[in-house]
Amino acid sequence: MTDFPTPFVSIDVVLLTLRDNELCCLLTRREAEPFAGAWALPGGYVHVDEDETAEATATRVLTTKAGVPGLYVEQLQTFTGRRRDPRGWSVSIAYFALVPHDLFPVTDTENRQWVSVDQVGTLPFDHAQIVQAAVARLRSKALYSTLPVHLIPEYFTLHELQRVYENLLQGTLDPRSFRRRIEDLGALEAVPGMTRQAGHRPAQVYRIKPGMRGTLSLAPKNLEVSPRA
Amino acid sequence: MTDFPTPFVSIDVVLLTLRDNELCCLLTRREAEPFAGAWALPGGYVHVDEDETAEATATRVLTTKAGVPGLYVEQLQTFTGRRRDPRGWSVSIAYFALVPHDLFPVTDTENRQWVSVDQVGTLPFDHAQIVQAAVARLRSKALYSTLPVHLIPEYFTLHELQRVYENLLQGTLDPRSFRRRIEDLGALEAVPGMTRQAGHRPAQVYRIKPGMRGTLSLAPKNLEVSPRA
DNA sequence: GCAATAGTGTCTATCAGACACTATGCG
DNA sequence: CGCATAGTGTCTGATAGACACTATTGC
Numbered sequence: 001m002t003d004f005p006t007p008f009v010s011i012d013v014v015l016l017t018l019r020d021n022e023l024c025c026l027l028t029r030r031e032a033e034p035f036a037g038a039w040a041l042p043g044g045y046v047h048v049d050e051d052e053t054a055e056a057t058a059t060r061v062l063t064t065k066a067g068v069p070g071l072y073v074e075q076l077q078t079f080t081g082r083r084r085d086p087r088g089w090s091v092s093i094a095y096f097a098l099v100p101h102d103l104f105p106v107t108d109t110e111n112r113q114w115v116s117v118d119q120v121g122t123l124p125f126d127h128a129q130i131v132q133a134a135v136a137r138l139r140s141k142a143l144y145s146t147l148p149v150h151l152i153p154e155y156f157t158l159h160e161l162q163r164v165y166e167n168l169l170q171g172t173l174d175p176r177s178f179r180r181r182i183e184d185l186g187a188l189e190a191v192p193g194m195t196r197q198a199g200h201r202p203a204q205v206y207r208i209k210p211g212m213r214g215t216l217s218l219a220p221k222n223l224e225v226s227p228r229a
Numbered sequence: 230m231t232d233f234p235t236p237f238v239s240i241d242v243v244l245l246t247l248r249d250n251e252l253c254c255l256l257t258r259r260e261a262e263p264f265a266g267a268w269a270l271p272g273g274y275v276h277v278d279e280d281e282t283a284e285a286t287a288t289r290v291l292t293t294k295a296g297v298p299g300l301y302v303e304q305l306q307t308f309t310g311r312r313r314d315p316r317g318w319s320v321s322i323a324y325f326a327l328v329p330h331d332l333f334p335v336t337d338t339e340n341r342q343w344v345s346v347d348q349v350g351t352l353p354f355d356h357a358q359i360v361q362a363a364v365a366r367l368r369s370k371a372l373y374s375t376l377p378v379h380l381i382p383e384y385f386t387l388h389e390l391q392r393v394y395e396n397l398l399q400g401t402l403d404p405r406s407f408r409r410r411i412e413d414l415g416a417l418e419a420v421p422g423m424t425r426q427a428g429h430r431p432a433q434v435y436r437i438k439p440g441m442r443g444t445l446s447l448a449p450k451n452l453e454v455s456p457r458a
Numbered sequence: 459g460c461a462a463t464a465g466t467g468t469c470t471a472t473c474a475g476a477c478a479c480t481a482t483g484c485g
Numbered sequence: 486c487g488c489a490t491a492g493t494g495t496c497t498g499a500t501a502g503a504c505a506c507t508a509t510t511g512c
Contacts, residue, residue, distance in 0.1 A: 004276065047317040197510075201462080202464080
């Protein structure tokens with residue numbers, strides 16, 4: 001098709017979750033060379049007869065290695081270069097995905113494990129850098145979107161959600177401001193009549209509005225323009 | 230290296246400029262099949278012995294087809310799939326770049342031309358979609374960064390810059406707010422003693438602070454966190 | 459009632475839009 | 486001086502942080 005060597009392509013997925021208030025990333029043990037036996041990001045190759053797009057590959061990798069369908073997945077960034085893989089010039093289209101920890105606790109530590117993103121250390125290829133990019137993306141989106149809801153189960157209280165944000169942003173948030181902000185984003189809805197009991201005043205349970213699971217709601221607000229003169 | 234077919238990889242570049250208050254995108258005439266002779270995004274293949282990374286490929290494509298080095302370039306998004314190219318499963322790593330129009334006016338309309346992004350119409354592959362993604366990215370970053378300075382020459386007045394923003398955002402901006410905002414971003418500096426004369430009060434000339442050409446200054450400001458309790 | 463957490467009322471500082479004002483060049 | 490554009494002073498409305506307050510459950 002072309003008369004010069006072409007880079008080879010792989011898909012890597014950074015699956016993040018919150019385990020015991022710690023942001024963790026799924027690592028799997030590599031089966032093939034190079035780096036066979038080492039811990040690395042789950043990934044794979046495009047199956048050209050099976051995958052319609054690279055996102056489909058990422059989803060398939062997730063389903064195969066994590067066994068949980070329907071997760072939030074978005075393209076992260078594409079990492080390229082001559083030196084990142086000892087086999088030669090390579091392209092890794094990196095995706096990042098979020099899962100509530102209860103959906104995928106992982107006991108099988110022989111071949112896969114959750115590792116705190118602060119403790120991934122050195123990984124094969126440029127996987128450590130890819131993890132950092134995913135974490136930065138998530139933290140940045142926590143500032144202005146409801147993306148972090150995908151780290152907890154479908155039904156949750158606002159206080160539970162606030163703890164997720166506090167974890168990601170490494171600080172405490174004012175409950176009043178937090179509620180205002182989340183409500184203004186307009187992506188969540190109270191589930192009528194559903195509350196959580198815990199020996200004190202029950203908390204209203206919320207969920208993402210149906211159909212907004214993927215949309216992610218932004219609140220950019222800056223530089224207000226008047227309609228063109 | 231792998232025992233199944235691998236997608237082929239190309240690099241496409243959306244080079245944007247402002248020509249007469251119109252946001253335009255560079256199109257080049259395709260030399261090779263498929264779609265030989267059609268107008269499409271400038272692009273090319275990775276030269277594995279020459280390009281260190283895909284960004285280097287993008288820069289090389291720009292230098293070859295536009296002849297202007299040192300432009301602002303960032304990775305946009307990677308477009309993938311079985312159907313986007315008739316030759317088969319393909320990956321396009323798309324970059325977007327900005328150039329001041331005076332640096333690259335383009336007269337040679339036989340093989341390349343500036344086309345208003347509102348009039349690109351149908352393009353080969355998914356190039357129209359790639360252009361739209363680049364435009365959306367630029368407009369979105371105009372809301373909170375100084376990225377649009379790369380659409381005008383190195384030295385400019387704040388009013389000239391404001392017109393760029395008004396063009397991108399399709400509206401008018403209040404001069405007071407605009408100046409405050411730009412100053413707060415902290416990426417620009419007044420050039421001492423340099424003014425622009427035009428038969429009325431001279432305007433102070435600004436430029437990007439040296440060393441901040443690539444950094445782009447954001448003003449996220451949202452969800453203020455207190456230091457962790 | 460008390461403990462504990464859920465959720466609200468409301469003050470205040472900050473900030474951006476609006477817009478009138480001053481500043482400074484040229485003829 | 487008048488014109489044109491550059492640039493500022495300052496009012497006001499909106500908004501987010503702070504924090505005290507009320508609400509509702511179990512015991």
